[in-house]
Structures are given as C-alpha cells and as structure tokens.
Amino acid sequence: MTKTSRNQIKKFQQAIEEQGIDLALFTDRENIIYFTGLTELACVAVIIPAKSEPIAVTLWLDAPYLKEKGAIENVQGYRFPSSNLGEKVVQVIQGLKIKKPTIGFGKYFVEFSVFDALRTGLTDAQLVSVSETVYKLRAIKDEKEIASIQQAGDILATGMEAAVASVKEGVKEVEILAEAEYVMRKAGSEGSNFRMQVLTGERQLLTHPYAQNKTIEGNQTVVIHLGATYKGYCAKMCRTVALGDVPSETYHIYQTLQKAQQAAIESLKPPVAVKDVYDAAYQVIEAGGYGQYFIDDIGHGIGIRQSEFYPIIGRTRNHIIQAGMVVDLMLATIYHKEFGGPRVTDVVSVTADGPRLMTDFRRDMITVG
Template sequence: MKTRYEKRLESLQKHLQEENVDIALFVDRENLIYYTGLTNIECMALIVPAKGGAISITLWIDVAYAKAKSAISNVVGYMFPSSNLGEKIVEMLNKTEIKSPRIGFSKYFVEFSVFDALRKGVAGIEFVNITDICYKVRSIKDEVEVQYIKKASEFLVEGMKAAIESIKPGMTEVQVLAEAEYAMRKAGSEGASFRMQVLTQDRQLIVHPYAGSNVIDNNQAIVIHLGATYNGYTSKMCRTVALGDINPETEAIYNLLIKAQDKSISMCKPPIDVKDIYNETYKIIEEAGYGKYFLDVIGYGVGIRQSEFYPIIGRSYNHTLEAGMVVDLLLPTILKKGAGGPRITDVVHIRENDVEILTKFQREMIKK
C-alpha cells in the first residue's frame, strides 16, 4: 500500500506532467513539510521530477536525521560555508541531464541567492509558477491531517478560555494574549502561524492588526483571534468579548455575523461553487443594511498555512468545495466605523455528507 506521502508526490507529478513542467523545486516551509513529513526544514530543498524519485537536500549535519525521519529516502547533504543550498540544487539539477529544464516554483519565500544560483548555473532554465497546483494538491486533507488540525483546535479552546478568564480593564492587548499563548503552549501548541490578535474596538477595522500595547477599557467589545499548530498544521478561532456595556449595534452586528456564518457553514455540502456560498451569505448581510461594509472574501482553506489560497470562498472565485477540505468561516467583520469590528471565525471540515466544526467553543458573544 502506498504511503500518504507517496500519494502526494504522485498527485503533484500528475499535475507537472499535465503542465509540461520537468521538475518542481521547493524551498518554502509549507511544501517541505507537506512532502517530506518533517517540521524541522531549515536550510532544506526538495527536488521532485515529473517522473522518478524525489531528492531532498539539506545541511550535512542533518542528513542522518532527514534519512531517519523524512518520507523522502534520497537525501543529499551540502557542506556550509564551503558550499550552499543554491549551489547544491544546481549540482543536482544538472545531474538530471534535462536540457533547458522547465522548473516549477511556488512563488512565495524563495531566497534570491537560490534563484540567482539557478539562473546562472542551469543552462536554458525556464521558471514556471506552480503555486496554484501546490495549493490544489494540499487542499484535500487525509485523515491524519484532519486529526492534526483537530488537535490544534483543542489547543485554541484552552487559549480562548485563558484569554477570557484574564481579560479586564487596565490590561494591555499583549498581556491578555500572553495568557492565551501560555495556555496553548502548555497544552501542546507549537506556536501560531500568524500574528495573533487581541484588539480594542478602535483597532478592529484595520486590515491586518495584531495585539499591541494598547490598554483595554471597560464598556467595549474586544476581539480575540488565536492560532495554534500541531505537527506543522494550524487552526484558528476568533471570538468577541463584551466588557461591560457595549454599543447595542455592535452586539446586533455580531449576532448578524453568527447568522451569516450559520448559513455559510450549512451550505458546505460538496461539491459546491464557492460563489453560491458567498452570495447567500452576502444576502443576509445586505438585507440587514450592511452590504457596503462587507468584504468580497469570507473564507480560505486551512492546513499548513493559516490561509491556504485554495479554496478561497469569495465573490469572484471559480473554486469548488470538495469533501476532505478544511476551511475557515466567517473571516470578515462588518467594517462600519463606530459599531463594526466584532468577529467570529471557526474552522470546519467538509465531509461527504456533513460538515464538522473543529473549533468547538461558545459562539455567542461572551459577556464579562
């Protein structure tokens, strides 16, 4: 029986052959974890030919570890500083004797030194963007991956409990986050894959805010957005806490978001076009009078990255939800100054006949 990693490589190689790509080259964290099974992937690269066996490249000192723990059996090392990762990749690519190779790259997180070595050292090389292929291959989770995300979700519950218990006027955002992060670390989390959020109300309408030194006051809604990881896989959860008496419209907006989230989750029955989910969700927001304050994307895939770019659940995306995918819903808030900003986000596993919410925590607004 083929291992889960062999199946992943076969799926990738099928896509490479269809796109006439000779070799996929990975130096980014997500794909190295996905195809090797390692989480200690510093100074590493992976060469996956369209046909044949994959080759892992790592520092000489890590070769024994990689051979013992990796799903890739062919591991070669390089001696630093007399050599480097880019030079070793060039050496191994030239050994394939493929003339003017078409090399597939994921477009994120490629060091210039590696890119420069490739363009100078491999004759006739052509770079091909295979980012979308990578996201599509990773989008369908096997049962082990789902269990990892479930475990990370359990850590989130501990973190959210700690944050809610500790939060009070006079604390700073980072002080509350410290309590949450400590609880998640004690539970077993390897850390967050994004900058987590504890947000006072005036900061909730920023596009990508994060916890800072801002002091929490009474009589406002506080957003808590946490992330945790297990064996390289992440989960996330967002809740809103009402400290004292808050703006009634803010609470009404939060309840509206729950209603919209309920609708979006209920529609995740595969196969379904993401536009259909978005449109029905948006209709709820629009009918309540907040359509112009709502964003065009309501969810992403979740896996090794906290936001996998396939599938994207949004107005203009031609993506299809399938059984085995894990996504987050509802990602955005209602961007109305003075009242908007509360959020609720959960991670859900799409199965053949139903949907399971993996982040199991109270969804109603928490009041203190």
C-alpha cells in the same frame, strides 16, 4: 506524516507530468513540511522530478535526520559557507541530465539566492509556476491531516477559555494573549503561524493588527483571534467579548455576522462553488442592513498555512469546494467606523455528508464585567 507525504509526492508527480513539467523545486517551509512530513527543518530544498525519485537538499548536519525520519530517501547535504543551497540545487538538477528542463516552482516565498542560482547555472531551463497545482493538492486533506487540524482546534478551545477569563479593565492586550498562549503550549501547541490578536478600539478594523501593550478600558468590545499548530497543521478561532456596556448596534452587527457565518457553514455541501458560499453569507448581511460595509472575500482553506491560497471563498472567485477540504469561515467584519469591528471565525471540515465544526467554543458575543 511521512506516509502521507509519500502519497502526496506521487500525486504531485502525476500532475506535473501531465503538464509537461520535468521537475519542481520548493524551498518554502510550508511545502517542505508537506513533502517531507517533518517540521524541524530549515535551509532545505525539495526537488521532485516527474519521472524519478524526489531529492532533498539540506545542510550536511541535518542530512542524517532528514534521511532517517522524512519521506524522501535521497538526501544530499551541502557544507556552508563553502557551498550554499542554491549551488547544491543546481548541481543536483544538472545531475538529472534533463536537456532544457522545464522547472516548476512556487511563485511565492522563493529565496532570491536560489532563484539567482537557477537563472545563472541553468541558462537553458524554462521556469514556470506550479503554485496552483500544489495548492489544489494541499486543499484535499487525508485522515491524518484532518486529525492534526482537529487536535489544534481542541487546543484552541483551551486557549480561548483562558483568554476570555483574563478580559477585564486594566489588563493589557498582550497579557491576555500571554495567558492564552501559555495554556495552549501546555496543551501541546507548537505555536501559531500568524501573529495572534487581542484587539480593542479602531484597530479592530485593520487588516493585520496584533496585540499591543495597550491597557484595556471598560465598555468596549475585545476581539480575540488565536491560532494553534499540531504536527505542522494549524487551526484558528476568533471570538468577540463585550466588556461592560457596548452599543446595541455593535451587538446587532455581531449577531448578523454570526448568522451569516452559520448560513455559509450550512452551504458547505460538496461540491459547491465558493461564490454560492459567499452569497449565503452576503444575503444575511444585506438583510441586516450592512451590505455596503462588507468585503468580497470571507474565507479560505487552512492547513499547513493559516490562509491557504485554495480555496478562497469570495464573491468573484471560481474555486470549487470538495469533500476533504478544511476551510476557515469567516473573519470578515462589518467595516463601519463607529460600530464595526466584532468578528467570529471557525475552522470547518467539509465532508461528503456536509460541514463539521472543528473549533468548539461558544459563538455568541461573550459578555463580561
């Protein structure tokens, strides 16, 4: 991925130069992976000047590895605890000798110690956000990035098969998840970058639930939401299993969701406004009688982060989906306390010729027991 990272650095430099930004600073794991091409790093900062070569700052023990394997040649180490990441970053930026620098950084996931060092050590600097710039850059994937996401998607299929096969009365949610994760790890997954879910009952309507030591009973749905990562890039998939007899209304909700998802996928013909993708799904939901139980956002980009901030597919968003993007559609459910909860989501590659599913597993409601 180092060649990809070098190309991304050049594109990013051009973008910030056009915005009048002297340099950008990143300390979050996702952008470290993106700009170095490496995943086995911590305690790292990447400094990208608009008009000169990028610099990486890391623990002195990791500096040789980063220099040899990563996309950035200028690597400077610091010794802890006599120094720290923030102090070294300020020292490096001062060495660039830029008067009153305008420094861009991500407005999310910034360590306070680094921010405090910037604030006290570079009193004449102007700090601005480059979040939108970097998220738009990350939204367009090259062939290697898409290949990594596809590999993660292929791994997911093995995990979902194992999870579905494990669904039965008397089994705990965490046991089903353990079977899936074991199979995916053996298939090459580097893990999931979100807490995976096996959910029953009303917890299916929560925003960020996760598998618990809860014994599964019959005659209910089981929602399985899995993630896999390959070379730092992730894919995710969600399916719903009917264990025994479930209400016909729940089946109808799932069928409506699946039809809405398919309509949204078929609308991914670039360039397309995210609002149009949302509307394609919502029309199906409304026709099914569930419009009042549906939410305003139904999908987002996916890549190094399982929920990228560009594009976000929603009713009020103004993002545009372009060829080369990869999106996740559509984890939203019908928020009806009595019958809601089933979900279906897939990863879709947006090509010039239209959408291509990257998660290959049956999408109907799966019945067991």
